[in-house]
Amino acid sequence: MKTNPTLYQWAGDIQTFEILFESFYYQVLKDNLLGGVFKDMSSQHIKHVAHFVAQVFGGPSLYTSEDRGSHAIMIGHHIGKMLNEEQRQRWVQLLLLTADELALKSDPEFRSAFVGYLEWGTRIAVINSQLVNNPMASEEPMPTWGWGETGGPFVQGN
Ligand code: HEM
16 A cells, blocks of 8 residues: 655755745845735744644654744734735745745655645735734644645634
8 A cells, every 4th residue: 555755854954944935035135015024033933833834744853843833833923914915925935936946846746735834824924913812722733734625614712
């Protein structure tokens, strides 16, 4: 029987994710729509986002162990930020451009799963950024993302 690698394994290793997000945020800081949003980001931000996405894609649990994060903590970083659709689209667009520049795996299946996750994750970030309080319980597990379908419509708190 065929056993698929995780998205993380297929993409490479932790350096693949760290380099992707380092290059991405280098572009973000120069961007007219996003530069201001991220100008005060913490010194750990880039590493944390890389670790978060790597873990969601089936990689090592660095975000929840080494970085002491959780899904609720990640959500909490977006609460009240009042992000908008234009910023969200630019975020996705710049990340996909960076992925191409760095020759991230570009097979249709991987990119479909990758784009699917970015569409899901960024839309959740924008929705949560309009809230005053974090809707997610601290014990909620990290999301996971694989090669397949989303599994149902949006429910607040997922
Ligand atoms: C898949 C989509 C996304 C993921 C996985 C993600 C992940 C994260 C994580 C893990 C943090 C916490 C970083 C830390 O611990 O320092 C964070 C913070 C933040 N994110 Fe996101 N994010 C996403 C989408 C977005 C989008 C689309 C925007 C804006 C357009 C955004 C804006 C921010 C901001 C402003 C912070 C706080 C930065 C700081 O003050 O350090 N995020 N994000």
